[in-house]
Structure formats: structure tokens, C-alpha cells
Amino acid sequence: KAGVTQTPRYLIKTRGQQVTLSCSPISGHRSVSWYQQTPGQGLQFLFEYFSETQRNKGNFPGRFSGRQFSNSRSEMNVSTLELGDSALYLCASSLLGSNQPQHFGDGTRLSIL
Amino acid sequence: GESVGLHLPTLSVQEGDNSIINCAYSNSASDYFIWYKQESGKGPQFIIDIRSNMDKRQGQRVTVLLNKTVKHLSLQIAATQPGDSAVYFCAENYGGSQGNLIFGKGTKLSVKP
Numbered sequence: 638k639a640g641v642t643q644t645p646r647y648l649i650k651t652r653g654q655q656v657t658l659s660c661s662p663i664s665g666h667r668s669v670s671w672y673q674q675t676p677g678q679g680l681q682f683l684f685e686y687f688s689e690t691q692r693n694k695g696n697f698p699g700r701f702s703g704r705q706f707s708n709s710r711s712e713m714n715v716s717t718l719e720l721g722d723s724a725l726y727l728c729a730s731s732l733l734g735s736n737q738p739q740h741f742g743d744g745t746r747l748s749i750l
Numbered sequence: 751g752e753s754v755g756l757h758l759p760t761l762s763v764q765e766g767d768n769s770i771i772n773c774a775y776s777n778s779a780s781d782y783f784i785w786y787k788q789e790s791g792k793g794p795q796f797i798i799d800i801r802s803n804m805d806k807r808q809g810q811r812v813t814v815l816l817n818k819t820v821k822h823l824s825l826q827i828a829a830t831q832p833g834d835s836a837v838y839f840c841a842e843n844y845g846g847s848q849g850n851l852i853f854g855k856g857t858k859l860s861v862k863p
Binding site: 738 | 784795801839853855
């Protein structure tokens with residue numbers, strides 16, 4: 638069974654640009670969550686999607702947004718990029734139901750110049 | 751959860767010894783806990799989970815202990831191997847949404863051959 642797939646693996650952007658990251662969950666997983674990982678703040682929750690609806694949102698500015706498609710694939714978008722947005726962006730998927738573990742992809746490394 | 755600073759707690763063990771990694775979680779209402787292993791350049795990999803109605807759970811070479819009284823988790827790795835070298839994170843889930851994990855700061859495990 639294929640794991641969570643994130644594309645692209647690496648991305649370089651400049652300040653003010655926008656970026657879209659993609660995530661394909663494990664087959665059969667309908668819940669998708671996004672996290673930001675930085676050395677200073679660690680792993681922080683961005684948002685969670687299920688059935689194309691955002692179910693939960695972390696404490697990030699509105700420049701960070703996401704969506705989920707009918708096949709459970711998800712994208713996240715960051716607009717007006719800032720230097721501080723440089724991070725590893727991780728996607729995780731899980732089965733729906735209480736206490737189901739999230740399984741992570743290897744992330745997209747975003748560098749802002 | 752706590753943020754990850756530039757200086758992760760480090761545990762250095764000899765190959766073949768047992769390792770114990772500790773974690774303090776933040777919310778007494780958390781009802782589900784997961785341990786992840788993250789190797790360089792990869793996303794967090796699920797190791798083992800435990801629900802709040804349990805105090806111990808065993809997997810292959812790993813055991814998780816939960817002490818709700820003091821909000822403490824530990825991960826025990828038996829017969830530690832060089833391939834176990836990685837950063838280990840505990841994560842807690844609360845708030846009624848399974849998609850929102852709160853991560854601990856992480857511990858770097860180094861295994862000396």
C-alpha cells in the first residue's frame with residue numbers, strides 16, 4: 638500500500654510569491670491534516686480536512702489556506718510568502734474514527750529567498 | 751505541547767542497550783497519544799499509540815507507558831540498534847478532533863555501535 642505522497646519535495650520561492658503544495662493520502666484515508674515544521678517552533682498544526690470540508694484550523698494567518706478534493710487529495714496554499722514561511726510542510730492522513738493514527742508523508746521543503 | 755528549539759534533548763546509548771525516551775504532555779483532557787520517529791530528510795513515522803484508558807502498550811521491541819496522574823509518557827526501546835538513531839516525538843490528541851495533534855519538542859536518540 639502506497640504511503641502519503643507529497644509534491645514537490647523541494648521548492649524555492651521569493652518573498653511575495655504564492656505557492657501550492659499537494660498531498661495524496663493513503664488509499665482509503667479520508668482525513669488529511671497539514672503541519673509546519675521549523676527548528677524554532679517544531680511541528681505545528683495548520684488545518685485538517687475531511688469530505689472536502691475544513692474541520693479544524695491551527696493558529697496561522699489567513700495567508701495559509703487549503704482544500705480537499707472529492708478523491709481526498711489535498712492542497713495547501715500560502716500567499717504573499719514571507720521569509721519566516723521557510724519550513725518543512727508535512728501532510729498526514731488517517732482513517733476516520735476516534736483514535737486513529739496519522740501517517741505522514743516526507744514533506745515539502747519550502748525555502749523563501 | 752512545547753516548541754522545538756535549536757537544541758533538542760539528546761540521548762546517547764550503546765548498541766544493544768535499552769533506551770527510554772520521556773515526554774511530558776500538556777493537556778489532562780488528551781485521550782490519545784502517539785510516538786513518532788523522524789529520520790533526517792523524512793517525515794515522522796508512526797511507532798506506537800496508546801489510549802488514555804490504558805497505562806501500557808507493547809509493540810515489537812517498543813513499549814509505551816502512560817502516567818495520567820503526572821501527564822507523562824515514555825517510550826522504551828529494547829536492544830537499541832543503530833537504525834533506531836533518529837528524533838523521537840510524542841504527540842497528544844485532544845479537542846474532539848482527531849486531526850489536530852500537539853507535538854512535544856522531540857528527543858534525539860544516538861546509538862553508538
